[in-house]
Amino acid sequence: MNAPLLDVRDLHVTYHSAQGPVPAVRGVSLQIAAGETLGIAGESGCGKSTMAMSLLKLVAPGTTVTGTVLLDGDDVATMKPGALRAARWTKASVIFQGAQHVLNPVRKIGQQIDEAIILHKTGKPGSKHTRVGDLLALVGLPRRRADDYPHELSGGQKQRVMIAMALACDPLLIIADEPTTALDVMVQAQVLRLLEVIKRERGLSMLFITHDLSVLSSVADRLAVMYAGRIVEEGPAKELLRGSNHPYTRALSGAFPTIGDPASRFAPKGLIGDPPDPTDLPSGCSFHPRCPVVTDRCSSVHVELVDVGGDLSRRAACIHVGSGS
């Protein structure tokens, strides 16, 4: 098998606040092959976005990032600032959450899509206007929208502009950070379909972050579930959603009602409590205070991701799984 496009090993991200260090990501390892979509799921505040942004070192100054991030064979961690800037958007681009705030309100759509093309000089001189038009056409917007300001577009159209922008420099990997969160269900479906088509046509890899498992089930090939800065379960999306091994994944998928089963609407299976404070993590398995199947050993045993039942593609971090059971 070829080397994966993205190979992350033992990534730690620690913010430094006035109250002391805040470990937001604690030892994440993951791989994405060319053309593959990895979905990252988890509650708010579990380190999904921090992990994704640190892949391109897009973290606040003063934040500690350790571990290796091999993107297309190059280690992002050791890149010089110039090389890093060159790699951003040409190797991996980002679709941010909330297109509303990510577009500059006083600049035209076309100018903003152009920005990346000009910065990386990937467009031939004189061809840039047709390039912007092509990108807009690709995401299903009329070419003349390039002359509009962001406030003249609807939420879904803005998100389409963000996708066009992400494609401007033909990246290998797209990091989609909750790209459909602020959209209504119909528009969300349209945007997801668009992403799916573009991904397939261009053979792109994608890192898709969301808290909405129903979205991931339709987009992702593989799924990784994060809790308190760690991956607690990983596996092929369909299998993982059908039968999960980690109690947190079960709780997360149980929080969505099953369509066609009215009983599930009236018996919510949500999880009580909030994710732990990263500065004050519980001992042992950090999920144990909220876990429905907690045992005495959970608060003391350090759990690692282990292969599930000899299946190499599925891993989970729980003492009920593998040799721990």
Add this chain to the structure above:
Amino acid sequence: MTSTTPAPIRSARQVTWARRRLATGRMWKQLRSDRAGFTGLIVLALFVLMALAAPLIADRSELRDDSSRGQLPFRPPSGAFLLGTDGIGRDVLAQVVWGARVSLYIGLFATVVAVVIGSLVGLVSGYLKGRIGALLLAVDDFFLVIPFLPLAIVLAAILGRSPNVLAIVIGVTSWAGSARLVRAQVLTLSERGYVDRARALGGGGRHIVVRHILPGVAPLIIANATLIVPGAILAESTLAFLGFGDRQSPSWGRILGDAQDKSAFTSNAWWNFLPPGLCIVGVVLAFTLLGRALEKIFNPKLSGR
């Protein structure tokens, strides 16, 4: 989303210019409706006209500092000298008209210097939050608390007294406030999502500041500049009054200084000190009114106050 009637095809440039014309027209209308601001603009225009037309109104030779011409000191206004003469027999009107050039020139030049330094320091210290930002902030604080007059006097004494030097001295000592203002705005702008996006795009610091932050602070800088001008003109008048002006090209402050030297105040020669004094007050007031109006146009949140 799709309109059926195609708009007449216009090039991007035409569209841009049409938008700009519209924006300028809107600004002009707003300024017209602001009575105080519009008055300020008219008064200012009159002063600028006077400064430009100085050679038509009065002969420059009247300014020469020679007591040998045998004119009587402190002659009251008459047909020959509309504003009378000063302590050594020079035409006050000529001095006031030519002085407008010097005062306005120094005031505007000093403002440019102050705005350029203040904006640069504000942008850099707001954008770089690390050690450089802290250092620049400390320098800014230093200039903010330093007493203006002694510093300006010392600098003027060392560097000389030509109008350009005086303008630079005033500019260098009065940028601290606008740096603070710009920095505060930069701090809020650099937290916007599109700045993160520009960084993810691979943009460096210069790209982000020039493309995304500067356009956001530019209106603030312009409005602030019109409010720095009156301060600079007052500062120039103060320095000239104290004798740090150029003798060859007297400003309004210089006329007041000379009047003081020749005791025009005790001789009751009101025509010697009243016109230049009123000119200073007029210009300062005009700039302040205009500046307030512009501030309101650029920052509509203020208009409720």
